[in-house]
Amino acid sequence: GEVLVELRGLKTHFFTDEGTVRAVDGVDLEIRRGRTLCVVGESGCGKSITARSILQLVEAPGRVVDGRILLRRGGADGGPGEVVDLAGLKPGGKEIRSVRGKDIAMIFQEPMTSLSLVHTVGNQMVEAIRVHNDVGKREARERAVELLGMVNIPNPGRLVDSYPFQFSGGMRQRVMIAMALSCDPGLLIADEPTTALDVTTQAQIMELLKRLQRELGMAIMFITHDMGVVAEMADDVAIMYLGKVVEKGPVDDIFHDPKHPYTRALLESIPKIGHRRRERLRSIKGIVPDPANRPAGCVFHTRCDAFMPGRCDATVPPPVALGPDRQVRCLLYGGDGGPAPGAPDAQT
Numbered sequence: 472g473e474v475l476v477e478l479r480g481l482k483t484h485f486f487t488d489e490g491t492v493r494a495v496d497g498v499d500l501e502i503r504r505g506r507t508l509c510v511v512g513e514s515g516c517g518k519s520i521t522a523r524s525i526l527q528l529v530e531a532p533g534r535v536v537d538g539r540i541l542l543r544r545g546g547a548d549g550g551p552g553e554v555v556d557l558a559g560l561k562p563g564g565k566e567i568r569s570v571r572g573k574d575i576a577m578i579f580q581e582p583m584t585s586l587s588l589v590h591t592v593g594n595q596m597v598e599a600i601r602v603h604n605d606v607g608k609r610e611a612r613e614r615a616v617e618l619l620g621m622v623n624i625p626n627p628g629r630l631v632d633s634y635p636f637q638f639s640g641g642m643r644q645r646v647m648i649a650m651a652l653s654c655d656p657g658l659l660i661a662d663e664p665t666t667a668l669d670v671t672t673q674a675q676i677m678e679l680l681k682r683l684q685r686e687l688g689m690a691i692m693f694i695t696h697d698m699g700v701v702a703e704m705a706d707d708v709a710i711m712y713l714g715k716v717v718e719k720g721p722v723d724d725i726f727h728d729p730k731h732p733y734t735r736a737l738l739e740s741i742p743k744i745g746h747r748r749r750e751r752l753r754s755i756k757g758i759v760p761d762p763a764n765r766p767a768g769c770v771f772h773t774r775c776d777a778f779m780p781g782r783c784d785a786t787v788p789p790p791v792a793l794g795p796d797r798q799v800r801c802l803l804y805g806g807d808g809g810p811a812p813g814a815p816d817a818q819t
């Protein structure tokens with residue numbers, strides 16, 4: 472599919488008393504029209520900051536310091552279209568606010584943080600709809616009811632007048648999705664939208680997002696730490712570690728032919744059917760290092776099973792293309808294009 476949003480060399484840093492934290496450290500990503508990109512990694516790897524950077528939602532002391540965030544607008548129906556660099560727009564300015572909700576909408580893990588407690592769901596939706604569309608209150612309200620129906624809120628004509636606290640967690644997430652859809656965005660960014668929900672509700676929300684994507688054709692950037700969710704949702708996958716994309720590619724390649732030792736470790740940590748979460752076959756050793764104290768060379772070297780002393784702690788792995796949409800950053804790969812000696816698939 473055609474690339475809708477493209478991140479090139481994105482850097483988002485936090486300027487703290489203890490020094491500069493490179494939360495996002497040169498990220499290249501492609502989000503394609505009508506497809507789902509899952510961005511996966513443990514917490515603290517820069518997934519949320521990457522997503523927030525796209526909409527200029529990073530709060531001080533953080534800020535986008537370098538790179539491009541290219542949004543392709545229009546052109547889908549044969550028109551000329553235009554490319555906007557969102558990184559160049561003023562945070563809080565009129566232009567980025569018009570992108571938010573209209574071109575790109577975002578939902579979060581905890582819907583209550585973005586819903587007002589003192590207004591009915593309907594009034595909040597009417598307001599959101601009217602920010603971007605020149606419609607009257609009545610028409611906006613009809614649209615709100617229609618959207619609540621689309622996300623399977625029962626009896627939407629009545630529940631439109633309820634307050635957010637009257638809904639369960641899963642229903643609130645549906646309301647958030649309905650609000651996000653109110654301006655028909657080309658891209659929905661979903662930051663761990665199912666993490667706080669029980670397993671059944673989680674599955675329902677994932678089904679809902681997939682159905683809406685089929686019906687509306689929107690792209691989804693889905694952020695998660697859970698490879699099980701990736702298997703369910705992704706068309707494309709990007710694995711992040713300490714502010715870098717260490718591997719990316721189509722979901723089948725990532726699951727059937729993972730290259731980066733971090734990707735392999737994440738896959739081995741998926742709980743198997745019949746096991747409880749605590750009985751994972753293997754968990755990744757160690758913890759994500761403090762982003763303020765990044766390891767030299769390959770940022771994963773302190774936890775890597777394939778660590779090569781003198782190389783991995785000295786050289787930053789460059790991106791190596793393994794195919795048109797497939798890339799890895801690990802010193803086991805590259806050079807002549809084939810796997811280096813000692814690479815997991817070098818054996819003949």
Ligand code: SF4
Nearest residue numbers: 769772775783801802
């Ligand atoms: Fe492991 Fe070295 Fe590859 Fe980093 S570069 S992932 S430390 S083998």
Ligand code: MG
Nearest residue numbers: 514515518519
């Ligand atoms: Mg996060």
